[in-house]
Amino acid sequence: MDTLTHALSGALLARLIHTRPAAASVSAPGRPVLWQVVTVGAVAGAFPDVDVVARWWGDVAYLLHHRGITHSLLLAPAWAALVAWLMAWGFATTRGQPGAWRRFYVVALGGVLIHVAGDWITQFGTMLLAPWSNTRYGLGSVFIIDLVVSGTLVAGLLVAAWLPRRRWPAALGLGLTVAWVGVTWVGQQEAREVGLARAQALGWTDATVVVMPRPASPFNWTVAVQRAGQYELAHVNTRRTEPLHAPPDAGFLTRLSAPYLPVAQARWQALPQWGDAGDAAWVRAAWARPEFAFYRWFAEVPALTHAEVQRVADGSVQRCAWFRDLRFGFPGREAAPFQYGICLKGDDVARAAAQVFRLAAGIREPVALP
Numbered sequence: 538m539d540t541l542t543h544a545l546s547g548a549l550l551a552r553l554i555h556t557r558p559a560a561a562s563v564s565a566p567g568r569p570v571l572w573q574v575v576t577v578g579a580v581a582g583a584f585p586d587v588d589v590v591a592r593w594w595g596d597v598a599y600l601l602h603h604r605g606i607t608h609s610l611l612l613a614p615a616w617a618a619l620v621a622w623l624m625a626w627g628f629a630t631t632r633g634q635p636g637a638w639r640r641f642y643v644v645a646l647g648g649v650l651i652h653v654a655g656d657w658i659t660q661f662g663t664m665l666l667a668p669w670s671n672t673r674y675g676l677g678s679v680f681i682i683d684l685v686v687s688g689t690l691v692a693g694l695l696v697a698a699w700l701p702r703r704r705w706p707a708a709l710g711l712g713l714t715v716a717w718v719g720v721t722w723v724g725q726q727e728a729r730e731v732g733l734a735r736a737q738a739l740g741w742t743d744a745t746v747v748v749m750p751r752p753a754s755p756f757n758w759t760v761a762v763q764r765a766g767q768y769e770l771a772h773v774n775t776r777r778t779e780p781l782h783a784p785p786d787a788g789f790l791t792r793l794s795a796p797y798l799p800v801a802q803a804r805w806q807a808l809p810q811w812g813d814a815g816d817a818a819w820v821r822a823a824w825a826r827p828e829f830a831f832y833r834w835f836a837e838v839p840a841l842t843h844a845e846v847q848r849v850a851d852g853s854v855q856r857c858a859w860f861r862d863l864r865f866g867f868p869g870r871e872a873a874p875f876q877y878g879i880c881l882k883g884d885d886v887a888r889a890a891a892q893v894f895r896l897a898a899g900i901r902e903p904v905a906l907p
Contacts, residue, residue: 538655539682540586545690546655546714547582547648551575552697553707554644569640571701573628577641581620581648585656595905596895600835600875601671608653609667617646655686658718660749660864662837671834678721680750689714721755727775728758731800735769736762747838749864753794760803761838761863766817768808768840772797772868796868812841812858820844822886823858828893828906829879838863842876842896855882856889859896872898 538546555574569577585607591599606612622638624645631637656663659681662673679686693710700706725748732746744764751757756776762769774781774797783795798804811817811824820841824833832839842859849855859878866873876896883889893904 538652538659538679538686540583542682542687542690543586543652543655544579544583545687545694546651546711548575548579549690549693549697549707549710550582550647550651551578551644552694553704553711554578554647556702556704570630573624573630574641574644577621577624577644578648580624581617581645582652584616584620584649585652594907597831597893597904597906601831601907604656604661604663604673605667605671606664608656608663608665610650610653610665611669612667613649613653614646617642617649620649621645658721660837676718676722677748678725678750678755679718680752682752683717683721685717686714689717717755721750724755724758724775725750727756728760728773731758731771731773731775731803732760732762735760735771735805736764739764739769747863749838749867751797751867753790754797757794757797759863759867763810763838766810766821768806768810768838768863770806770808770863771803773800773803774798775800793869808840810840812844816841816844816846816858819856819881819886820858823856823879823881824860826879826881826891828891829877831906832860832877835875836860836862842878849882853882854884855880856886857881857894877904 551574555569555571588603588605588607591602607616618638621641624641625631625637631640653663653665657665657674658676658679660675660677661681662675664671665674666672689710693707696706728748729746732748736744736746739762741762741764744762747761747763749759749761751759751772754774756774758773758775760771760773777797777799780798780802781791781795783792809817811820823829839860840863842861845857847855857878857880859876861873861876865875878894878896878901880892880894881889893906894901895904
């Protein structure tokens with residue numbers, strides 16, 4: 538999820554935990570003020586994304602550590618304590634008061650945990666057990682930016698602001714958000730059935746099916762069926778019975794959704810994972826190089842974008858293989874992020890000198906490996 542949506546979810550959870558007291562108890566000692574609690578919830582909800590500072594150490598560091606220790610369930614209590622202490626120090630009414638951070642701890646913990654949950658439902662994956670394990674976990678049913686999730690949280694906050702002494706608006710907003718995630722999960726299962734049916738039709742009994750959520754609808758999916766270095770790929774809407782037409786003056790969401798066809802009309806594309814037969818052997822060898830280990834760990838649905846073989850000035854052969862992760866490219870977003878390449882200089886691919894690059898807006902940028 539985007540950081541703003543995380544902050545909204547933390548703020549709404551704080552409203553569920555804390556309501557404005559009746560006038561007779563407004564001055565109750567030790568009770569946090571409502572606006573302070575909501576602020577703590579919003580800050581804690583956004584806090585785990587401070588790991589974007591990993592970019593200071595380069596792109597590889599970002600891939601390896603984003604959604605890492607700050608998103609860990611094991612470390613969530615410690616991060617909540619830090620947020621609660623910082624916020625208690627930042628509020629003039631609690632600064633300098635011993636133990637004031639404890640008033641905000643439960644809300645801060647809730648904010649951190651709801652952030653982790655908000656990332657877990659997407660397909661990027663979250664290292665829930667960091668730093669003891671770098672395994673990424675994810676439900677993978679919600680697109681990274683979901684307007685329904687964000688809109689439901691905003692609506693819940695607005696109604697809660699209108700009824701400051703009631704918890705039910707926050708409970709309803711969060712409940713509807715959970716229900717929406719349930720809808721996306723249903724779409725995910727339907728898309729998986731489409732992939733399994735395609736594998737059966739091809740006779741691929743040992744195929745792997747990966748389904749990737751797409752924008753504008755919980756029933757828009759890219760389905761990838763993979764076997765022995767070959768993908769079958771289709772963009773489908775699991776509930777649509779007729780294609781959605783998008784004339785030139787169609788709205789943005791309509792244009793985004795139009796490429797996803799009814800299952801019966803799905804256009805399956807054969808996509809070789811490692812390129813054509815002439816390149817596949819050395820491309821696989823390049824993919825297996827230790828310098829590229831970070832990308833093998835990161836990419837769930839890797840595919841070759843293009844391969845280059847050329848003679849350089851000293852007469853040696855240079856081979857470059859460029860890869861993408863199919864999770865992050867979809868119709869309307871051809872220039873997908875997280876595209877990396879490895880160039881090998883020398884005739885022996887296994888021993889050739891290697892250089893890793895990132896492809897950004899068509900420009901090669903050298904990558905410093907940790």
